[in-house]
Amino acid sequence: MNLLEIKNLKLDFGAGAEALRAVDGVSLTIGAGETVCLVGESGCGKTVTALSIAQLVPTPPANYVGGEILLNGRDVLKMSNSELCNIRGGVVSYVFQEPGAALNPVFRIGNQIKESLKLHKPEKATNEEVIRLLKLVGIPAPESRIRNYPFEMSGGMQQRVMIAMALASEPKLLVADEPTTALDVTIQAQILELLHELKQRLGMAILLITHNLGIVGDMADRVAVMYAGQIVELSPAKELLRRPLHPYTRALMNAVPKLAGGADRLSAIPGNVPRIGDFPPGCRFAPRCPIAKPECSKKIPDLVEVEAGRWVRCPFWKTESI
C-alpha cells in the first residue's frame, strides 16, 4: 500500500456558478521513503494540492468537489477534526516557503519546537530533545540557540528550525513547499542537502514542491509536472530530465538557461498561464503549445501511460518539433 494516494482530486474555490476550479483531477501516489517533486508555474495548483493532503485549505472558500486523498489507506477528506489534528504534524509535516513568516515572531524558537513535541510526543517535550533536533538539522551551538527569537536568526537557520519542528513528531511524509525559494543559492544547496540526508536517515517520504528544475535532478525519484490545475506529465525524474515528453515540460526545460550554451536568447514560453476559471477549451496548454493541432482545443486529453512509469497528457507527445 502506498503511503499517500491522491485519486482524482478536484477542488473549487467558491461555490455555485462562481466556482473556480483550482485543482482538476489530480492523481498522485507517494510510496514510503520516496521523494516526489511537484513542478509547475505559480498558480498552477501545486500548493493547494500539497495543503490538501492534511486538509489545510480552509473550507470555505475552498470546496472539495471530488476525489479522495488516502493517507495510509484512510481518506483525509472524510476525517473528523480531531483525527485531522493527529494527522497534521503526526503523519504529514510541512515546511513552508518563507521561514521568517512561518515562525511566530514573538516566541523563542526552542518553545516553538517544544510545542510541536507537546502536540505529538508529549513525553519527549524536553529541552534535551529540542537540542537533539536542532543538532540533527545542523544548527551550531543549539544550547544557546534555543533561547533565540526567530528574527535573531538568518533565513537558512530559520528554515532549519522549521525543518526541526516538522521532524519533531517523526512524520512519515514531509511536504516541503518551495523550501528554498526565499533563500540564497548557497543556503539552498545546504538545505536541500540536509533534506536529502534526513530522508535517508529517517526513512520518510518527501513531497517537494518547486519551480526550480535544478532541484528536481538532485532530489527527486519521480516528478509530477502541473499545468493549470492538472498534472500534464508524471515520470521518473532522471528520464523526465533526459527526455521530457509533454510539450509543456519540454518548453520548461528549454527555458532554463544553460551554462554550456552560448549567448543565445533565452527561450520563453509564449503567452501567459491561463487564469483559473478562464481555461481554454480542450488542452489547457494548447494556446501556447508549439505543436498544437486544431483537435487539441476540442477535448481535454487524458493522462496516459505511454511508457513504463511515464504518463503524459498529450496525444502528440511523439512529435519532435522543439
Next chain:
Amino acid sequence: MIGGAILIVLYLVALFAGFVAPYSYDHLDTNYSFHQPILPRLQNFQLVVPRYEQGAAVFTYHAVAGDSKPVHFFVRGAKYKLFGMVPTVIHLFGTGDDRYPIYLLGTDQFGRDVFSRLLYGSQISLSIGVIGILLSFTFGMMIGGISGYFSGGTDTVIMRLCELIMSIPALYLIISLRATFPPGMSSAQVYAMIVIILSFIGWASMARVIRGMTLSLREQQFVLAARALGQSHLKIIVRHILPNTFSYVIVAATLSVPYYILGEVVLSFLGVGIQEPSASWGNMLTAAQNTEYLRNFPWLLAPGAAIFVTVLAFNFLGDGLRDAADTKSS
C-alpha cells in the same frame, strides 16, 4: 517615563494606605469639621504640629501659640489591617495624641481626615481601573480573536453585538445597568458591580480592534504552520495570534485605564457607586459639589487633583509605551 514613576508611587501608597494614612477612613472628629490643612512646621530641628482651637466663627480654627507636639514616625495609632490581613497599629507618622491631629489635607464636614480618605479611596479608584482593564481586555481579546479568526457568520454576529453596545452612550448605559443591581449592597458587592459594568461596556471596542488585527494575522504563514502541526483553532487563537497583538494591547490598556477610573468616579459622584462611609475619589468629590463649600474649603477638591495626576500619568505612560513599541517612529 515620569508617568510610570508617578504611577508606581501612587500604587505603592495605595497598597500601604493603612500604613501611610494617619487615620482610618471612617475616623470621625466632629469637633474639627472643615478644618483647614494642618502642615507640620520645623521647630528646633523637629517637625511639630500646633494645637488648634475653635475660633469665634463656625469652622474657623487658629493655632494655639506655644502649644505644639512633635511628629513621630512609626507611631502607634488606630488599628488597621495591612494588605487586609496583618493586624497592626503602626502608622508612618502621627503625634500619638488625638488632641494634636495632623490633617495634611484638612477635614470634611464630619471631621474626617481628607488625606487618609484619599489614600483609602485610591485603593478602590486605582484598582478598579486595573481590574476592569484586565477583565474587559481578556474578554475583548478572546471575542475579537474568535470573531476575526473564524470570520464569516460568527464574525458578523459578534461585530453587530459590539456595535450595539458601542452605539449606546456609555453614561446612560452605566446608569441603566446600575439600576439592574439591587440597592443596599455591601461595599465589596458594589465594587464588583462597578467592575462588571465598566468591563461590560469596555470589551466591545477592544474586540473590534483585536478582530481587525486577527483578520490580518490569521493570513500569516505561522498560523498555517501551526495548523499544519495539528494545533487546534482555540489554541492557535490564544497561543499564536493574540500574543502578536500584545504590543498594541499593552499601550491601549494603559491609555484606557483612566476611563475606568473616571467611570468609577462618575458612578460614585452620582451616588450610585461606592457608598459612604467607604472612601473613593468619586464619592469624596460629591462633598465638593456645593459652591459654598468650594469657596470656603477648597481642600475638599484634593481627590480631583489626585484623579488629574493619575489620569495624566497613565496617559504619559501610554504615550511612552507607544513610542517604545512603535519601531517606525524614530
